[in-house]
Amino acid sequence: MQTTMKAIIQPSYGGPEVLQLAEVKLPTPGTKDVLIKVIASSVTTADSMMMTGKPYVGRLMIGLTKPKYPTPGTGFAGIVEAIGTEVTAYKVGDEVFGESLKTFGTQAEYLVLAEDDLYMHKPAAISFEEAATVGDGVMTSINFLTMVTKLQPGQHVLINGAAGSLGSAAVQIARNLGARVTAVCSAKNIDFVKKLGAHEVIDYTREDFTLCENTFDIIYDTVGKSSFAAAKRSLTAQGVYASPVLSSKLLKDVIISSLFGSKKAKFSATGALPFKVKQQLQATARELLALGKVKPFISKKFRLEEFQDAHAYIASGHKKGNIVFVNSWQ
Numbered sequence: 001m002q003t004t005m006k007a008i009i010q011p012s013y014g015g016p017e018v019l020q021l022a023e024v025k026l027p028t029p030g031t032k033d034v035l036i037k038v039i040a041s042s043v044t045t046a047d048s049m050m051m052t053g054k055p056y057v058g059r060l061m062i063g064l065t066k067p068k069y070p071t072p073g074t075g076f077a078g079i080v081e082a083i084g085t086e087v088t089a090y091k092v093g094d095e096v097f098g099e100s101l102k103t104f105g106t107q108a109e110y111l112v113l114a115e116d117d118l119y120m121h122k123p124a125a126i127s128f129e130e131a132a133t134v135g136d137g138v139m140t141s142i143n144f145l146t147m148v149t150k151l152q153p154g155q156h157v158l159i160n161g162a163a164g165s166l167g168s169a170a171v172q173i174a175r176n177l178g179a180r181v182t183a184v185c186s187a188k189n190i191d192f193v194k195k196l197g198a199h200e201v202i203d204y205t206r207e208d209f210t211l212c213e214n215t216f217d218i219i220y221d222t223v224g225k226s227s228f229a230a231a232k233r234s235l236t237a238q239g240v241y242a243s244p245v246l247s248s249k250l251l252k253d254v255i256i257s258s259l260f261g262s263k264k265a266k267f268s269a270t271g272a273l274p275f276k277v278k279q280q281l282q283a284t285a286r287e288l289l290a291l292g293k294v295k296p297f298i299s300k301k302f303r304l305e306e307f308q309d310a311h312a313y314i315a316s317g318h319k320k321g322n323i324v325f326v327n328s329w330q
């Protein structure tokens with residue numbers, strides 16, 4: 001019987017050179033746990049940040065001097081391999097997807113999670129690779145468009161960074177919410193974001209959206225390349241600028257605009273929302289995926305041993321959609 005598995009391990013903070021592919025002990029499920037054979041796991045911009053341990057404030061949660069949990073990765077999709085004696089929600093062979101936000105560990109061949117953690121049955125309509133990425137782009141953009149900015153049908157939304165993980169999900173979600181969508185990306189991605197549903201596209205290498213004449217009810221800057229100050233003149237009177245990329249400048253804008261003025265700056269850390277809220281976001285995402293209304297775009301697939309290439313692609317700043325580690329090529 002198998003007693004070990006392959007997993008990426010990270011003994012310290014730093015660049016991709018601190019990662020190793022190792023043979024580690026196969027985790028065993030307790031009575032209320034589920035052992036999942038990981039088919040695919042996401043590799044995200046947040047994973048790259050957790051690898052470097054920067055910004056330093058994040059270390060309060062993930063480990064002060066070295067990572068608290070040896071194997072990185074939060075998003076996964078896989079098949080239930082074994083269950084504890086008290087588990088009732090899942091059975092062996094079930095296809096599941098979700099997020100391991102407490103102990104990470106998805107960039108491995110197997111994963112153990114409590115039965116009541118943040119995962120669900122995978123809709124048949126999407127692949128394991130697509131499902132593994134849902135916690136990043138899809139859940140975050142549902143949070144920003146429905147809860148943070150409260151996008152309404154008929155409103156005009158500008159999505160900056162529309163070709164990335166959050167952006168490519170946001171274009172589809174905003175269209176589903178009945179919004180008019182202007183996407184911002186570089187020339188090579190114009191056709192891509194149009195196919196996702198954008199009504200208009202601005203090529204940021206030729207035109208600065210903050211200088212164009214249009215105004216928007218919502219500016220969702222998924223990559224934090226703009227700012228509230230620059231975007232303000234492009235907002236309607238009650239307009240909202242929201243970005244998932246935290247900086248001291250954005251934090252100051254959030255506080256000041258909450259007290260003064262009709263235009264607002266907003267931020268949210270989706271992973272830090274209460275568990276029940278994240279569960280609701282996941283259920284909404286699942287429904288959209290099952291109905292084929294949102295489909296995560298996968299631009300590259302890597303094997304676990306190709307972790308250097310995966311992180312180099314993220315570091316390029318031009319990742320298209322999502323990328324994944326794949327254990328079982330189907």
Ligand SMILES: NC(=O)c1ccc[n+]([C@@H]2O[C@H](COP(=O)([O-])OP(=O)(O)OC[C@H]3O[C@@H](n4cnc5c(N)ncnc54)[C@H](OP(=O)(O)O)[C@@H]3O)[C@@H](O)[C@H]2O)c1
Nearest residue numbers: 045140161163164165166185186225244268269270318319
């Ligand atoms: N707060 C939260 O809840 C939360 C949750 C998840 C992620 N995040 C954060 O959200 C951010 C976005 O993550 P992501 O994975 O979606 O990013 P990403 O996929 O790495 O974004 C890459 C995209 O950015 C575009 N881009 C690069 N420079 C640009 C510019 N100057 N203007 C407009 N677009 C530009 C690129 O398009 P081109 O190739 O066309 O240039 C590329 O497609 C990250 O900082 C991540 O840490 C926050």
